[in-house]
Amino acid sequence: MGRIFERELKGILSADENMLTRITKTCDDDERDSYFRIRERPFMVIRGAGSLGVDLVAIRSDLSLPIEVKSSVSDVLRFSRSEKLAVQAQEMMDGCRRVGLMPIYAYRFKRHRGDAWRVFTLDVGPINGRLRVVYQRLPKITPSRDGNLIMRWNDGMPLSKFIDYLVTLSS
Numbered sequence: 514m515g516r517i518f519e520r521e522l523k524g525i526l527s528a529d530e531n532m533l534t535r536i537t538k539t540c541d542d543d544e545r546d547s548y549f550r551i552r553e554r555p556f557m558v559i560r561g562a563g564s565l566g567v568d569l570v571a572i573r574s575d576l577s578l579p580i581e582v583k584s585s586v587s588d589v590l591r592f593s594r595s596e597k598l599a600v601q602a603q604e605m606m607d608g609c610r611r612v613g614l615m616p617i618y619a620y621r622f623k624r625h626r627g628d629a630w631r632v633f634t635l636d637v638g639p640i641n642g643r644l645r646v647v648y649q650r651l652p653k654i655t656p657s658r659d660g661n662l663i664m665r666w667n668d669g670m671p672l673s674k675f676i677d678y679l680v681t682l683s684s
Contacts, residue, residue, distance in 0.1 A: 518584045518621045519560060519568050522630070525672070526571045528555035539626040540673070547673035550680045567605065575643060575683055579614055581605060583664065584621040593661035602635060602662055610637045615648045622666045631669025650678065
């Protein structure tokens with residue numbers, strides 16, 4: 514099931530017209546317009562083979578984004594419910610910290626009408642260069658009192674706003 518949403522996000526970020534038309538059917542006009550702005554500055558999107566800890570890598574001349582895709586019928590995803598999720602997040606943080614990249618978590622709320630995607634990042638410390646502005650703006654996945662990561666869909670940045678921001682930033 515997760516591969517369906519990986520393909521969906523790949524289509525969105527690579528500005529696939531059919532995918533953009535399909536996923537914006539229930540969006541309002543502002544969300545739809547923002548989604549279609551990706552055509553101005555699309556990404557080359559590569560799907561990770563196997564369990565690399567990164568589902569997609571979105572790249573273009575000014576930006577590289579390692580992306581982990583999650584989906585759920587619940588609006589809250591608790592990393593403590595799966596040791597694999599917690600280990601995967603730690604490995605992504607460590608890897609991104611080591612090379613100075615900003616990790617992206619894209620959360621697809623199943624059966625949601627409108628913009629069903631939310632975007633987050635992990636707290637990897639200071640980010641340099643052009644990514645710093647984007648990193649500071651994105652909501653971070655927050656730890657619970659016990660230190661376990663929790664991703665709350667309502668706290669994320671809508672993907673339509675993220676796309677709009679990235680296109681505006683690179684103009």
